[in-house]
Amino acid sequence: MTKGKTGNSKFLKAYNEKGILDLIRTKQAVSRAELSKETGLSPTAIGVIVSSLIEREYIHEIGTGESSGGRKPVLLELKPDSWYSVGLDIEVGIIQYVLMDITGRVAYEGSVPLRANTPEMAVKASADCVRDVMDKFSIKKERLLGVGISVPGIVDSKSHRVVLAPNIGWEDADPAGMLEKALELPVCIENEAMASAICENWIGSCQTASNFVCLNIKSGIGAGIFTGGRPYRGTNGSAGEVGHIVVDEDGPRCGCGNYGCLETLASTGSIIEKAKKIIRQGVASSLREKDDIDEITLEDITNAARTGDAASANILEEATRYIGIALSNLINMLNPSRIVLGKDFTVYGSLVLDTLRSIIDAKALKRPASNVELIISEIGERASTLGAAIIPLKKLFGR
Ligand SMILES: [Zn+2]
Numbered sequence: 001m002t003k004g005k006t007g008n009s010k011f012l013k014a015y016n017e018k019g020i021l022d023l024i025r026t027k028q029a030v031s032r033a034e035l036s037k038e039t040g041l042s043p044t045a046i047g048v049i050v051s052s053l054i055e056r057e058y059i060h061e062i063g064t065g066e067s068s069g070g071r072k073p074v075l076l077e078l079k080p081d082s083w084y085s086v087g088l089d090i091e092v093g094i095i096q097y098v099l100m101d102i103t104g105r106v107a108y109e110g111s112v113p114l115r116a117n118t119p120e121m122a123v124k125a126s127a128d129c130v131r132d133v134m135d136k137f138s139i140k141k142e143r144l145l146g147v148g149i150s151v152p153g154i155v156d157s158k159s160h161r162v163v164l165a166p167n168i169g170w171e172d173a174d175p176a177g178m179l180e181k182a183l184e185l186p187v188c189i190e191n192e193a194m195a196s197a198i199c200e201n202w203i204g205s206c207q208t209a210s211n212f213v214c215l216n217i218k219s220g221i222g223a224g225i226f227t228g229g230r231p232y233r234g235t236n237g238s239a240g241e242v243g244h245i246v247v248d249e250d251g252p253r254c255g256c257g258n259y260g261c262l263e264t265l266a267s268t269g270s271i272i273e274k275a276k277k278i279i280r281q282g283v284a285s286s287l288r289e290k291d292d293i294d295e296i297t298l299e300d301i302t303n304a305a306r307t308g309d310a311a312s313a314n315i316l317e318e319a320t321r322y323i324g325i326a327l328s329n330l331i332n333m334l335n336p337s338r339i340v341l342g343k344d345f346t347v348y349g350s351l352v353l354d355t356l357r358s359i360i361d362a363k364a365l366k367r368p369a370s371n372v373e374l375i376i377s378e379i380g381e382r383a384s385t386l387g388a389a390i391i392p393l394k395k396l397f398g399r
Pocket residue numbers: 243244254255256257258261263
């Protein structure tokens with residue numbers, strides 16, 4: 001925000017507009033006088049910018065607020081259902097998608113099966129999802145700020161290509177470029193853990209946190225890291241690959257070629273494999289009552305643990321201990337104020353959160369450990385889809 005300038009250049013005008021729009025978003029209901037006071041821009045300059053934002057239907061007037069003497073001020077707010085974005089989350093065999101309006105409200109949620117995990121198939125299905133919501137809600141292309149994609153892999157932060165997404169078998173793919181061509185709309189792409197972190201920062205539990213980490217545990221394990229209020233992606237975009245922190249040198253071989261990576265010991269897949277293994281070995285467990293051992297799910301293991309099955313509880317505890325070791329390293333390195341645990345961790349997290357806390361207290365340095373809050377994501381499974389939809393919105397607000 002430029003203080004004390006009326007902003008006569010195009011650049012300054014756009015810059016100030018984004019800043020004002022973001023203030024209206026964060027303050028929720030705000031008067032022109034407050035905007036002037038907050039930004040240092042003259043009431044005339046604020047008046048011009050606000051009129052322009054109202055004309056383009058980004059914001060609207062919503063009645064009057066408290067008066068501090070004299071006329072009651074008219075309050076401004078983002079205009080619901082005026083502008084939209086679509087978020088897509090590409091996962092193994094499925095695409096989740098949401099339609100979000102400028103205020104961050106989810107207008108629609110859906111999913112479609114992904115018959116083949118190829119970039120071509122994913123782009124085709126994604127384009128269909130976007131057209132579907134545009135049709136359903138009669139949204140014109142001009143009212144769509146853009147499309148965001150979340151992928152379970154490393155996204156190059158400059159070329160925006162997917163460098164590697166092992167779980168869906170992609171290497172050097174350009175789904176964002178392909179979708180942009182198909183839809184003739186701006187398309188952004190983000191790693192799914194970072195998309196979740198963006199979501200937690202915009203509408204979730206980290207709106208006021210500057211330094212935080214979102215750890216997503218699923219078929220893979222990844223972290224979205226924010227430092228100083230901004231996403232930290234590293235040099236090429238591969239920061240946060242926590243799943244490949246080695247937690248047991250003699251552990252199983254990982255898809256990356258290494259041994260004992262966190263993913264091999266604490267991913268959802270590894271937890272389920274462990275459960276099948278102990279049943280085959282004849283360990284006593286209520287999981288044996290399941291008709292088909294190959295059909296065991298994380299929910300089954302969690303339910304068994306919750307109803308007193310020691311074997312199931314042990315499996316979850318063991319995976320959590322490895323997560324605790326990796327997080328202790330992360331805490332020593334980054335000194336975050338919050339760690340939000342998401343995706344499949346939300347299924348069993350309440351059972352193991354105390355264990356996780358005690359491992360971190362034992363293994364991380366005292367000071368950073370005592371200052372970090374561990375939170376189970378309330379947004380859960382949808383965080384990366386919502387985060388993908390938030391990316392095009394963020395640009396509008398200059399964030
Ligand atoms: Zn690995």
